[in-house]
Amino acid sequence: MQETQIVAKLRRLAEAGHRDRSVIKGIGDDCAILRPRASEDLVFTTDFVLEGRHFALETHSAAEIGHKALARSLSDLAAMGAQPVFCLVSLAVPATLKAGWIDSFYKGLLALAAKHETTLAGGDLARFDKVVADVICCGRVPRGKALVRHGAKPGDNLYVTGELGASAHGLATKRGAAWRRHRRPEPRIAQGMALRKLGVSAAMDLSDGLSLDLRRLCLESKSGAMLDTDLPMAPGATEDEALHGGEDYELLFTASPKTRVPATLDGLRVTRIGTIIKTGRPGTIRLRGRPLPVMGFDHFA
Amino acid sequence: MQETQIVAKLRRLAEAGHRDRSVIKGIGDDCAILRPRASEDLVFTTDFVLEGRHFALETHSAAEIGHKALARSLSDLAAMGAQPVFCLVSLAVPATLKAGWIDSFYKGLLALAAKHETTLAGGDLARFDKVVADVICCGRVPRGKALVRHGAKPGDNLYVTGELGASAHGLATKRGAAWRRHRRPEPRIAQGMALRKLGVSAAMDLSDGLSLDLRRLCLESKSGAMLDTDLPMAPGATEDEALHGGEDYELLFTASPKTRVPATLDGLRVTRIGTIIKTGRPGTIRLRGRPLPVMGFDHFA
Missing domain, CATH: 3.30.1330.10 (PurM-like, N-terminal domain)
Incomplete structure (x- = not known):
């Protein structure tokens, strides 16, 4: 042809x-x-x-x-x-x-x-x-309503949609729901539009892993973040897969404490995972009191 | 890095x-x-x-x-x-x-x-x-003023900007102005904007060779074309290079006989090379009384 x-x-x-x-x-x-x-x-x-x-x-x-x-x-x-x-x-x-x-x-x-x-x-x-x-x-x-990375403020709560680590876990195990998820990721269009209407302060998608992407959001917002609660883990995924695994395509977002964030968006669970903090070194992320190493996927590392 | x-x-x-x-x-x-x-x-x-x-x-x-x-x-x-x-x-x-x-x-x-x-x-x-x-x-x-491929009408004159065959000739010889031209093609932005203001009937750029691209323009316009005069050839280029050579990035356009097309656009020569004709087989191109074979660059041929 x-x-x-x-x-x-x-x-x-x-x-x-x-x-x-x-x-x-x-x-x-x-x-x-x-x-x-x-x-x-x-x-x-x-x-x-x-x-x-x-x-x-x-x-x-x-x-x-x-x-x-x-x-x-x-x-x-x-x-x-x-x-x-x-x-x-x-x-x-x-x-x-x-x-x-x-x-x-x-x-x-x-x-x-x-x-x-x-x-x-x-x-x-x-x-x-x-x-x-x-x-x-x-x-x-x-007009003027696009969600951006640079709007997070110290004191804002930090959230993710869905579960983390499914894609990395699927790639590692090559079976089950996690492997299907790796091969057919779902863009969170309805959730993104709902967050825009809700007026959240910053958002991005998780393509290269939470630790690297959250660092990018913090750098753009000239702030840091503290992960202060359990992450919503995909079934079977390890904490490393949830923290550093790429291609989950969930949404990471921040909202003022005054914003009432619902427990689900278009049927998808939303979880508060931490807080945006003021820091002398923008991009710093703390987990259980220690700086989190940045280990997400970097094409050029 | x-x-x-x-x-x-x-x-x-x-x-x-x-x-x-x-x-x-x-x-x-x-x-x-x-x-x-x-x-x-x-x-x-x-x-x-x-x-x-x-x-x-x-x-x-x-x-x-x-x-x-x-x-x-x-x-x-x-x-x-x-x-x-x-x-x-x-x-x-x-x-x-x-x-x-x-x-x-x-x-x-x-x-x-x-x-x-x-x-x-x-x-x-x-x-x-x-x-x-x-x-x-x-x-x-x-609004509404973009030049399109489907506007050519039987009786319209057919034109090209600049000279044809330079890029193919440069690729074949790997020297001189033609070779430089192959490596650094010039998009005809000023000329395209001038043609839009002039109100020409159809336009496209020559990326895959005159014979193939003209055929595409004719197919979109449900017409044919007759090449009835000498082509503006790049120095050293053969007729085959001018007819079928890709990557010249000159503009091919048609204009009603009522449109006064200037001899140059932003300092670049413009040449009338033929006429749009009515045909029972859209896409047919005639040269010196015979159908022109389509030999431009087709990635999938």
Whole structure:
């Protein structure tokens, strides 16, 4: 099949999927065209999914890789409290993949896109010796209302959605619910939008592990944090997996003590895990009275 | 150097570069934030630059690869008649690259970004065994005014900017101006904006070769084309290189016979090369009375 035919097929798949009315031109031109609404801000993110880094062809189906590629970017929209609008998908694949692999990748991606009302508006397609995907997502928030990392204040409570360590535990054990969770992460879109309406002070998603991501939130907020209670652990996960394991894609957020944070958001448990503290060394995290070593996933460590 | 330090350095580089006032949050959060203007449409594109496909580390400097990565995406904005707003850059690099390579890549990219007033607003950074870049660009056009591929009508004249075949000729000979041109393509931003103001009927950029790209424009416009005069050839280039060679990044456009198209746009020559024709087989291109074979670059052929 030639590129032109593949693109024509993807275009039919995309046009059969969710179509946001502000996307006035999707696949088929040099660019996608968006007509923004006057009262909104737009947020943008892009994330790689690389063979041998984020998945292996032996253990992840094409549909799971497509799902994960979009889930990583949607999770960043969730962290901003944004509603998804559209995605662009750059995909490079080896000639050795079996027929139908590209189709299955897009079907996995589009199933998640449909769930979160995201329009596939374009992208790029190329041959390469490994599978590489890069997914760009655009979301909308009411003007001035995006959740940011830098808003946490000393005295704010620190929370996470769901449970921690499932993804790392799944990757280590390759079985059960944790392994499924690793292969099909769920972006917390509904929870992010609920947090935005609640008016929390800061938020981010947990992609590289709590210890590293919380450090980043604290650095942006020029503060520190104290973890002062038990973490909500995924069944079977160790404390190390919960503290340092990547790819949980839960939301980490802070809220003023005056904000009434519910026990669940859209059916998902919310747990208070600590407090934002003033510190002479921004980024310091304390656990049981001692500084927590930063051990999350760093591509360049 | 750890990822956090690299990102901190890129953030300083980006903040020292062009900053579009509508980009209200750049590098440093889960997403970039854009506050769109009420009277504008936004256009979006993404393009891969892959080691061994679009460049070789032996022949292209890091700065040239950064330049080319952004140039490919900016060229798509030019094709829509758009003014650049921001870019997001996903970059994966092997651990074996020499120190300073990432810096040089971004410096090459940011020099072109400065020239075209494009803000570096975010991206992703990862380790991989080959160099992979994916650059997303966002541009603005007055509402409803984006140039599209589907507007060409039978009887319209067909034009190109600049000269054809330079990039393919440069790649074949690896010397002189053509080789420099291959390594440092120039997105035709000023020309695209001028064409939009002129009210041309259709436009696209020439990335995969005239024969393939013109076919795409004709397919979208449900028409054909007749090439009825000499092509503007780059010095030394063969007719095959001008007809089928990729990566010239010139603009291909059509205009009603009533539109007065100037001989130059922002100092760059414009040449009429043919006519849009009615045909029972959309996408047919005729040259000297015979159908032109489609031989441009197809990743999946």
